[in-house]
Amino acid sequence: MTSFEQSLGITFQTKAPGGDACAPGRTALTKVVQALHASPPQYKPVPGSVLTTDPCTVASKQAVEAALGQKSFVEPKSLHECDFWSGDSTRYPQVSVHLYQGLPADAEDGQPADLGGGVTAILKKDEDSSVVGCDATWRKIETPKEDEAQGYGELVSVQFSGEPASGLDTATACTKAVAVAKTVVPSLGHA
16 A cells, blocks of 8 residues: 555455465565565656656646635545645545546537647536536647557646536636646646
8 A cells, every 4th residue: 555545556456265365465465565666667758748747736736726715635536636625625616637648629529728838728518416617628748659549648637626506607617727727837848
């Protein structure tokens, strides 16, 4: 376990007919942890990659807290995703930053928004009975390989979401997502 609350860890599951299944699991896990400490595998990022960036550090704390309307509780979700909750626990509203690989959205998928620095995000609105939100997503770099579609690359997503009962609408959610996203663009640098 590297962190219980942050869901980052290594787990082994073992089965042993009629015996102690924990002993072989501990032995295997010990060897893996020792190997990771002695010579950790390293991701070889392409120039301009965001995949080695800590998603909890790319948005301005001031912009996040202005969007939330108060101080934020930071919750790393994975190596590539971070949630900023309102107050001192996990309650809405929420800002999320996600760095991942995939195909970018195009103008047909949502509304374009200028984030400055020559970066345009696509805004996707989300409204259902439990959450209202807006996601500003853009491609940071294009990294297609032979087996990937043209345009494939590393994407950045900044989402603002909250409960409909709070009076939040998608236009306001998009305004807040864009405000935070504008602070992420310069922190990631140019491709």
